[in-house]
Amino acid sequence: MPLSPLVAGFVAVLVGFTSSVVIVFQAAAAFGATAAETASWIWALGLGMGLTSLGLSWCYRQPVLTAWSxxxxxxxxxxxxxVPLAEGVGAFIVCALLMTAAGASGAFARVMNRIPMALAAALLAGVLARFAFDAFAAAERELLLVATMFAVYLAGRRWWPRWAVPAVLAAGMALAAARGQLDFGAVRWQLATPVFTWPRFSLAAAVGIALPLFVVTMASQNLPGVAAQRAAGYDTPVSPVVTTTGLATLLLAPFGGYALNLAAITAAICMGREA
Structure with missing residues (x-):
């Protein structure tokens, strides 16, 4: 196997976790989750993303990446x-049922088929633009680090495009280490243990959590995810993919897998020409 797909996959996992895992921690904390339950959330989401990405990509012989919402x-x-965690889990299950229904009925696919390709590409560009702007915003605090990584990226795109992203990562880590900004002293390596939470269903959680979670996931994640696939020239069937992510969410919800969906940012990394 060429090295570039391995590098693209590694970068996709790195970006997928580091860009938003703190928000997942905050979400778990909002429900009063313990440290073990929070670790279970990451376990469930990571397992769900890995298995659905592997299974769907293998089934359709196309790159299909999933992510948490x-x-x-x-x-x-x-x-x-x-909100008690048990009611939150009940809301996750309701959201999963809605996602599964949207996929199995073909409703989401019909919506996507009505969206012009140019609009889908613009939607993906809007999602990616935020990350580009955030990089320059970080220059206010870490000008040397950002400037160095940006220069390495430009050089990489010019002379070794397949290695541009890992070169940026290596340069950033090397500079941060040289400046004493990397501290692994508090890191403890141990396996996460799944923690099952019995769901409790309530109308308030269904209306206040499940329904908004469903709408946000479908509109802000699955729409750009399909746009990323189409922009890269892939025609993966939409309905079975959405149905699969809904079913995976349904199975993993009691362990903290609140919502799985198509990836956009990491999909763009893995579907690029250099991947």
């Missing part, structure tokens, strides 16, 4: 305050 986590971080 980052906007959904941001929603839960506020909507989950004061």
């Amino acid at each position: 980052t906007p959904g986590a941001a929603l839960l971080a506020s909507a989950g305050l004061g």
Whole structure:
């Protein structure tokens, strides 16, 4: 196997976790989750992403990446305050049922088929633009680090495009280490243990958490995810993929897997020409 797909996969996992895992921690904390339950959330989400990405990509012989719902986590971080974890899990299950129904009925696919390709590409560009702007915003605090990584990226795109992203990562880590900004002293390596939470269903949680989580996940994650696939020239069937992510969410919800969906940012990394 060429090295570039391995590098693209590694970068996709790195970006997928580091860009929003803190928001997932905040979402779990809003429901009063313990440290073990929070670790179970990451276990469930990671397992769900890995298995669904592997299975769907193998089935369709096309790159299909799934991810946790980052906007959904941001929603839960506020909507989950004061809500018992058991009711939150019940809301996750309701959301999963709605996602499965949207996929199995073909309703979401019909919506996507009505969206012009140019609009889908613009939607993906809007999602990616935020990350580009955030990089330059970080220059206010870490000008040397950002400037160095940006220069390495430009050089990489010019002379070794397949290695541009890992070169940026290596340069950034090397500079941060040289400046004493990397501290692994508090890191403890241990396996996460799944923690099952019995769901409790309530109308308030269904209306205040499940329904908004469903809408945010479908509109802010699955729409850009399909746009990323189409922009890269892939025609993966939409309905079975959405149905699969809904069923995976249904199975993993009691362990903290609140919502799985198509990836956009990491999908763009793995579907690029250099991948």
